Amino acid sequence: MKGVILGICPSAIIVDVTHGIRPGNILDGAFALAAAVPYFPRGTIHVAVVDPGVGGDRAGLAVRTAGAVFVGPDNGLLDLALRDQRRIQVRRLENSGFWLDSVSRTFHGRDIFAPVAAHLARGVSLNSLGPGCSRRERLTWPEPERWADRYIGQVIALDQFGNAITNLPAAWFHKLPPDALRVRAGRRGGMPFVSHYQALPHGTPLTLIGSAGYLEVAVNGDSAVRRLGLRQGSPVVVRVIREQ
Amino acid sequence: MKGVILGICPSAIIVDVTHGIRPGNILDGAFALAAAVPYFPRGTIHVAVVDPGVGGDRAGLAVRTAGAVFVGPDNGLLDLALRDQRRIQVRRLENSGFWLDSVSRTFHGRDIFAPVAAHLARGVSLNSLGPGCSRRERLTWPEPERWADRYIGQVIALDQFGNAITNLPAAWFHKLPPDALRVRAGRRGGMPFVSHYQALPHGTPLTLIGSAGYLEVAVNGDSAVRRLGLRQGSPVVVRVIREQ
Amino acid sequence: MKGVILGICPSAIIVDVTHGIRPGNILDGAFALAAAVPYFPRGTIHVAVVDPGVGGDRAGLAVRTAGAVFVGPDNGLLDLALRDQRRIQVRRLENSGFWLDSVSRTFHGRDIFAPVAAHLARGVSLNSLGPGCSRRERLTWPEPERWADRYIGQVIALDQFGNAITNLPAAWFHKLPPDALRVRAGRRGGMPFVSHYQALPHGTPLTLIGSAGYLEVAVNGDSAVRRLGLRQGSPVVVRVIREQ
Numbered sequence: 038m039k040g041v042i043l044g045i046c047p048s049a050i051i052v053d054v055t056h057g058i059r060p061g062n063i064l065d066g067a068f069a070l071a072a073a074v075p076y077f078p079r080g081t082i083h084v085a086v087v088d089p090g091v092g093g094d095r096a097g098l099a100v101r102t103a104g105a106v107f108v109g110p111d112n113g114l115l116d117l118a119l120r121d122q123r124r125i126q127v128r129r130l131e132n133s134g135f136w137l138d139s140v141s142r143t144f145h146g147r148d149i150f151a152p153v154a155a156h157l158a159r160g161v162s163l164n165s166l167g168p169g170c171s172r173r174e175r176l177t178w179p180e181p182e183r184w185a186d187r188y189i190g191q192v193i194a195l196d197q198f199g200n201a202i203t204n205l206p207a208a209w210f211h212k213l214p215p216d217a218l219r220v221r222a223g224r225r226g227g228m229p230f231v232s233h234y235q236a237l238p239h240g241t242p243l244t245l246i247g248s249a250g251y252l253e254v255a256v257n258g259d260s261a262v263r264r265l266g267l268r269q270g271s272p273v274v275v276r277v278i279r280e281q
Numbered sequence: 282m283k284g285v286i287l288g289i290c291p292s293a294i295i296v297d298v299t300h301g302i303r304p305g306n307i308l309d310g311a312f313a314l315a316a317a318v319p320y321f322p323r324g325t326i327h328v329a330v331v332d333p334g335v336g337g338d339r340a341g342l343a344v345r346t347a348g349a350v351f352v353g354p355d356n357g358l359l360d361l362a363l364r365d366q367r368r369i370q371v372r373r374l375e376n377s378g379f380w381l382d383s384v385s386r387t388f389h390g391r392d393i394f395a396p397v398a399a400h401l402a403r404g405v406s407l408n409s410l411g412p413g414c415s416r417r418e419r420l421t422w423p424e425p426e427r428w429a430d431r432y433i434g435q436v437i438a439l440d441q442f443g444n445a446i447t448n449l450p451a452a453w454f455h456k457l458p459p460d461a462l463r464v465r466a467g468r469r470g471g472m473p474f475v476s477h478y479q480a481l482p483h484g485t486p487l488t489l490i491g492s493a494g495y496l497e498v499a500v501n502g503d504s505a506v507r508r509l510g511l512r513q514g515s516p517v518v519v520r521v522i523r524e525q
Numbered sequence: 526m527k528g529v530i531l532g533i534c535p536s537a538i539i540v541d542v543t544h545g546i547r548p549g550n551i552l553d554g555a556f557a558l559a560a561a562v563p564y565f566p567r568g569t570i571h572v573a574v575v576d577p578g579v580g581g582d583r584a585g586l587a588v589r590t591a592g593a594v595f596v597g598p599d600n601g602l603l604d605l606a607l608r609d610q611r612r613i614q615v616r617r618l619e620n621s622g623f624w625l626d627s628v629s630r631t632f633h634g635r636d637i638f639a640p641v642a643a644h645l646a647r648g649v650s651l652n653s654l655g656p657g658c659s660r661r662e663r664l665t666w667p668e669p670e671r672w673a674d675r676y677i678g679q680v681i682a683l684d685q686f687g688n689a690i691t692n693l694p695a696a697w698f699h700k701l702p703p704d705a706l707r708v709r710a711g712r713r714g715g716m717p718f719v720s721h722y723q724a725l726p727h728g729t730p731l732t733l734i735g736s737a738g739y740l741e742v743a744v745n746g747d748s749a750v751r752r753l754g755l756r757q758g759s760p761v762v763v764r765v766i767r768e769q
Binding site for chain 1: 527549
């Protein structure tokens with residue numbers, strides 16, 4: 038993909054965000070993309086490829102938001118990054134004039150998405166890539182819920198340190214006193230909510246707000262995933278204790 | 282290696298192709314290199330280092346083809362990328378004036394190949410690197426065979442998705458009706474030949490033409506390597522069924 | 526981190542040294558950093574993040590040596606790279622004007638170190654980052670010892686090939702005849718000292734001077750770590766045999 042990009046746009050600056058997405062795991066990819074996008078400069082072109090449906094009838098998309106452009110398969114992968122964006126412009130990739138001459142049915146990252154991104158970087162307009170597109174595939178994003186004194190979510194991503202990142206957004210906890218929260222993840226209950234990993238002794242399970250802006254389950258100095266047996270989909274419940 | 286290159290040629294654009302080659306596996310490296318080379322711009326300098334013989338008497342090489350330059354150990358690693366190239370120019374790396382001042386016997390990638398590549402990128406001529414070289418080490422590349430209605434090959438590379446890539450070239454299958462092919466890989470027989478991974482239901486073993494232009498054994502949504510117990514060298518046989 | 530850097534300093538050339546540091550392993554990181562630094566061009570800004578104490582009271586540092594600048598946590602991570610440097614200038618990162626607007630308590634690499642490095646790359650002076658700092662955290666670096674005819678050290682790093690790198694410096698062995706040395710690592714004794722990996726037959730345990738300038742325990746064509754059961758901290762003893 039990088040060779041293709043540099044062949045079309047030699048001045049492109051290419052950044053790898055991650056190669057650690059589990060094969061075919063669209064939620065993993067969507068989460069990693071959404072976590073990275075806010076930190077890239079205006080005008081960045083994000084090419085995302087987690088593409089188990091490659092070569093079938095899923096479309097390819099180019100999407101422009103106020104600050105960035107996205108290129109990738111229409112399988113929900115871009116959905117989380119596009120979530121709070123208003124006024125997005127979406128095109129289906131149908132103009133093969135911006136693809137490689139020969140397109141495989143197993144690697145559109147190289148044959149379609151990379152060359153399209155490189156042409157965009159050279160100034161090709163989004164409109165020329167294909168027709169407008171009003172419907173997109175949606176990510177199966179598990180929405181968290183609030184029930185009185187409980188916040189109910191689940192693990193959506195696991196990082197390289199063994200932290201388990203949930204779908205419970207930081208904004209839900211900002212106004213609550215941290216020591217009034219108790220968290221259950223998997224079969225482990227009563228975990229405290231703290232500010233940083235070393236807030237409690239080595240080996241202690243804890244929860245905090247992670248760097249992507251979601252509640253995260255961690256163990257200071259160890260892997261929460263391994264220690265607590267967590268995985269994508271494990272339920273996480275935050276309980277608010279109000280003692281007066 | 283990157284620090285060395287940028288110290289000599291600050292304007293170099295450096296691209297990582299892969300760090301996933303298994304230690305000392307020259308065939309893995311040769312395959313990854315050959316798969317990537319056609320997609321890089323004309324004039325790219327490819328530095329390849331899978332070098333179990335470092336520090337012994339194996340030579341280092343610089344090779345110019347019509348469209349690219351290659352730098353690496355003379356151990357067969359470059360052989361697959363050079364396969365269909367006519368009129369190549371080969372030099373043995375003997376002029377230590379283009380190496381680091383101090384050369385270890387354990388990491389020529391950093392001490393010899395990287396600085397040589399950087400000097401080439403700055404315009405140093407191939408001829409100045411050392412004497413011409415007419416013989417090179419050959420890769421132990423297992424040639425596939427055709428026997429009447431059978432095509433006999435083997436697994437040569439495993440990718441990160443658990444697909445098993447064979448040495449059976451796509452060109453052998455272009456004129457055959459896909460549904461007339463049945464494939465055996467390891468102990469699994471009767472696998473169909475399809476166009477893309479999701480052509481069959483999730484979990485189904487199948488074969489198709491992979492993105493490097495070879496027959497590939499895959500399982501939709503799973504690892505063929507793990508599911509079918511395949512590894513480098515596992516036999517793969519394609520049978521043509523001619524019913525009239 | 527790369528997005529942040531490019532947002533502040535679009536002309537920055539960013540190089541990944543390694544993503545293979547084990548979580549929270551400061552010694553691993555310190556060793557990788559010290560091994561890479563001598564090979565980068567003068568003026569390189571090295572951003573190092575192995576940061577288990579993020580969000581607590583450990584300081585952040587920027588350090589200028591004669592040839593480079595370092596940015597990272599004050600936890601010993603920079604110590605090995607700074608070891609033989611005289612006249613270093615050290616600043617505590619306290620001026621939040623060079624940080625991201627919003628600073629998490631879980632990822633200072635992105636929120637503090639990357640933006641500080643990018644501002645330095647744009648020409649901001651070290652002095653403007655915060656007050657001078659005379660004391661730094663020291664790395665727990667196990668010093669090797671010499672006892673008459675024995676050199677006693679330990680394994681400090683494991684590389685991707687399964688080689689076990691020790692803290693015994695190459696300089697201790699330069700004047701000794703290689704065949705007068707016998708090495709014990711873990712429970713394996715009598716290992717010879719050779720010049721390169723293939724100096725002995727495939728599968729043979731051996732020791733040599735590795736590319737970082739330290740004695741290394743290896744097995745030709747295999748993983749010494751796995752074969753000999755070595756890990757960080759395993760004792761390594763070199764004995765000099767003087768027969769006259």
